[in-house]
Amino acid sequence: MTLSRRARSTLIAYLFLLPALTLLAVFTFYPVIYGTVLSLFSYDIINPPRYVGLEQFHKLLRDRYFWIALTNSAKYVLVVPVIQLCSILLAVLVNRKLRGIQAFRAAYYIPVVTSWPVVGIMWTWMYDQAGIVNWVLRGLGALDRPLSWLSHPTLTLYAVMFVTLWKGLGWYMVIYLAGLQSIPTEYEEAAGIDGASRARIFWHITVPLLRPYVLLASLISTMAAVKVFEEIYVMTRGGPFFSTYTMFMYIFDEAFQELNMGYAAALAVVLAAVILVFSVLNFRVFRRGGLEYY
Amino acid sequence: MRATGAGRGRLFVLYALLAALAVFTTFPFFWTLLISLKTSGPIFAIPPDLSLRGLSAANYAGVWNTLPLPRYVLNSLYISVVGVGLTLVICSLAAYPLARMQFPGKNIVFYAIIATLMLPEHIGLIVNFVTMIKLRLVDTYTSVFLPSLASIFGIFLLRQAYLSVPQELEDAARIDGASDFVIWRRVMLPLITPALATLAIFQFVAFWNSFLWPIIILKTPDKYPLAAGLLYLRGLFAHNTRYIAAGTVIATLPIVVAFLFTQRYFMRGITAGAIR
Numbered sequence: 001m002t003l004s005r006r007a008r009s010t011l012i013a014y015l016f017l018l019p020a021l022t023l024l025a026v027f028t029f030y031p032v033i034y035g036t037v038l039s040l041f042s043y044d045i046i047n048p049p050r051y052v053g054l055e056q057f058h059k060l061l062r063d064r065y066f067w068i069a070l071t072n073s074a075k076y077v078l079v080v081p082v083i084q085l086c087s088i089l090l091a092v093l094v095n096r097k098l099r100g101i102q103a104f105r106a107a108y109y110i111p112v113v114t115s116w117p118v119v120g121i122m123w124t125w126m127y128d129q130a131g132i133v134n135w136v137l138r139g140l141g142a143l144d145r146p147l148s149w150l151s152h153p154t155l156t157l158y159a160v161m162f163v164t165l166w167k168g169l170g171w172y173m174v175i176y177l178a179g180l181q182s183i184p185t186e187y188e189e190a191a192g193i194d195g196a197s198r199a200r201i202f203w204h205i206t207v208p209l210l211r212p213y214v215l216l217a218s219l220i221s222t223m224a225a226v227k228v229f230e231e232i233y234v235m236t237r238g239g240p241f242f243s244t245y246t247m248f249m250y251i252f253d254e255a256f257q258e259l260n261m262g263y264a265a266a267l268a269v270v271l272a273a274v275i276l277v278f279s280v281l282n283f284r285v286f287r288r289g290g291l292e293y294y
Numbered sequence: 295m296r297a298t299g300a301g302r303g304r305l306f307v308l309y310a311l312l313a314a315l316a317v318f319t320t321f322p323f324f325w326t327l328l329i330s331l332k333t334s335g336p337i338f339a340i341p342p343d344l345s346l347r348g349l350s351a352a353n354y355a356g357v358w359n360t361l362p363l364p365r366y367v368l369n370s371l372y373i374s375v376v377g378v379g380l381t382l383v384i385c386s387l388a389a390y391p392l393a394r395m396q397f398p399g400k401n402i403v404f405y406a407i408i409a410t411l412m413l414p415e416h417i418g419l420i421v422n423f424v425t426m427i428k429l430r431l432v433d434t435y436t437s438v439f440l441p442s443l444a445s446i447f448g449i450f451l452l453r454q455a456y457l458s459v460p461q462e463l464e465d466a467a468r469i470d471g472a473s474d475f476v477i478w479r480r481v482m483l484p485l486i487t488p489a490l491a492t493l494a495i496f497q498f499v500a501f502w503n504s505f506l507w508p509i510i511i512l513k514t515p516d517k518y519p520l521a522a523g524l525l526y527l528r529g530l531f532a533h534n535t536r537y538i539a540a541g542t543v544i545a546t547l548p549i550v551v552a553f554l555f556t557q558r559y560f561m562r563g564i565t566a567g568a569i570r
Binding site for chain 1: 313319321322336339342384385388396397406407410414415417420421425443444478502505521546549557560561
C-alpha cells in the first residue's frame with residue numbers, strides 16, 4: 001500500500017495523539033454530553049434510564065436542600081476577594097532578593113502540596129473547643145469564651161473558608177509572583193521618584209498591571225469556590241444543620257449515596273450554569289488591564 | 295540593603311513578618327507532629343502542651359502494626375507510580391505532533407484540548423462512575439488513575455518544551471533517515487527531560503493526595519490510597535487521636551520532603567501551566 005507523504009504524516013500525527021484523544025473522549029468530552037442528557041432521565045444504575053423530560057428541574061425548584069446548597073455555594077465566593085488580596089500582598093512581600101526568601105516561599109507553599117484529608121484532620125483539631133485557634137484568639141483578647149468552630153450554625157462556613165484561604169494562599173502567591181516578575185520595574189521606580197507613597201504605588205501601578213493575573217487567578221478561585229467540596233467533606237460533611245451543605249456535597253450525596261444519578265446530573269447541570277455566570281461576571285470586572293491599561 | 299540603622303530596623307520588621315506568616319502556614323503540621331510524638335497527657339488543653347518532653351515513636355509503631363497503614367502506603371505507591379508512568383507516555387506522545395508536525399485538524403484538536411479546561415469536571419464524576427461500571431472497572435486500581443492520565447496540564451507543558459527544541463536537530467536526524475517515532479524517542483524525549491520531571495512531580499503529588507475519586511470508585515477500603523485510607527481510619531478511630539496524628543505525619547512527610555527537594559520544578563510548573 002502506498003500513501004502520499006502528506007497522508008502518511010497525518011496518519012503518524014494521529015497515531016501519536018490516539019491514546020490521549022481516546023481517554024479525553026471517554027472521560028472528559030463524553031461525560032459532558034451524557035451528563036446533560038442524563039439530567040432528563042431518572043436513573044438509579046440498577047434499572048435502565050427512564051426519560052422524564054424537565055421533571056427533575058421542576059422538582060429541583062421545589063427542593064429545599066437545593067436552595068440551601070445553592071445559597072451556601074454562592075456565599076462561598078466571598079472567599080475569593082480575600083484570597084486574592086492576601087496572596088497579592090504576600091507575593092509583593094516575597095518578591096525581593098533577600099537571604100532565605102526561598103525558604104519562606106517554600107513554607108507558604110507547603111499547605112498546597114498537602115492532601116485534603118490531612119488538612120481536614122489537622123484543622124479539625126485546630127478548631128477544637130480546647131484547640132489552638134481558641135487559645136490564640138483568647139490570648140489576643142478577641143474571644144471571651146471558646147467557640148466550637150466546626151459545629152456553630154453561622155460561623156462554621158467561614159471557619160471552613162479560612163482553611164480554604166490557608167491552603168490556597170501559596171498557590172496564588174506563585175501565580176502573582178510570576179506576574180510581578182513580568183512587570184518592568186521602571187513604572188514603580190518612576191512613581192517612587194515622583195514621590196508616590198508605597199500604598200499608592202501598590203494600588204495605582206502594581207495592581208492594575210497585575211490585572212491579567214488577577215483575572216486568571218480569580219477565575220480559577222471563583223470556579224473552585226462555587227464547586228467547593230473537599231474542605232467541606234473532610235471537616236463538616238455539610239453540617240451542622242446543613243449550614244455548610246454546598247452544591248457539590250448535594251451532588252455527591254445524590255449520586256453516590258442515594259444513587260439518584262439522573263437527579264445528580266440535573267444538579268450538576270445547574271451548577272455548571274452557575275459557574276458559567278460567575279465566570280462571565282469575573283471577565284466583566286477584570287477585563288481591562290495589564291500593560292495596555294496605560 | 296544598606297546597613298544603616300533605619301535600614302536594619304526595616305529589615306528586622308520584614309523578617310519578623312515573614313517568620314510570623316511561616317508560623318501561620320506551618321504551625322498545624324508542627325502541632326500534629328507533636329501530638330503524634332507523645333503518648334500521654336491531654337491533647338486538647340488551654341494552654342496547649344507545646345513542650346518537647348516525653349517524645350516517643352510508640353504511636354508510629356502502633357499505627358503501622360495495628361492499622362492497615364502499610365497496605366495504604368503500597369496502594370498509594372502503586373497508583374502513583376503506574377499513574378505517573380502512563381501519564382508521561384501518553385502526554386509526551388500527544389504533545390509531540392501538536393508542537394512539531396503539520397497535519398489537517400491540528401488546530402481543532404488543539405482547541406478541543408484547551409476547551410476541556412472550561413468543561414465542568416463535576417459532571418465527569420457522575421458519568422465516569424457509570425462508565426466504570428459499564429467497563430467493569432469499579433473497585434480496581436486501574437479505575438483510579440485511568441481518567442486522569444491524559445493530563446491537559448501535561449500536554450501543554452510538554453508541547454511548550456518540544457517547541458523549544460531547535461529545528462536543526464530534527465532536520466539532521468531526518469537526513470540520517472530517522473523515522474518520526476525514532477526522532478521522538480531518540481532526539482526529542484532526551485531534550486525535554488526537565489519538563490518531564492516537572493510533570494512527573496506534579497502528577498505524583500496529585501495521585502498521592504487524591505481521595506475524592508478513589509472513595510467513589512473503590513468499594514473495598516483495603517484498596518484505598520493513603521489519603522483516602524487516612525480519612526476512613528479517622529472515621530473508625532476518631533478517639534485515638536495520637537494514632538491518627540502519626541498516620542497523618544506518615545502521609546504528609548514524603549510529599550513535603552519531595553516538595554522541598556524539587557521546589558524549583560514546582561514553581562516553574564505552576565507558572566508554566568497556569569500562565570498562558
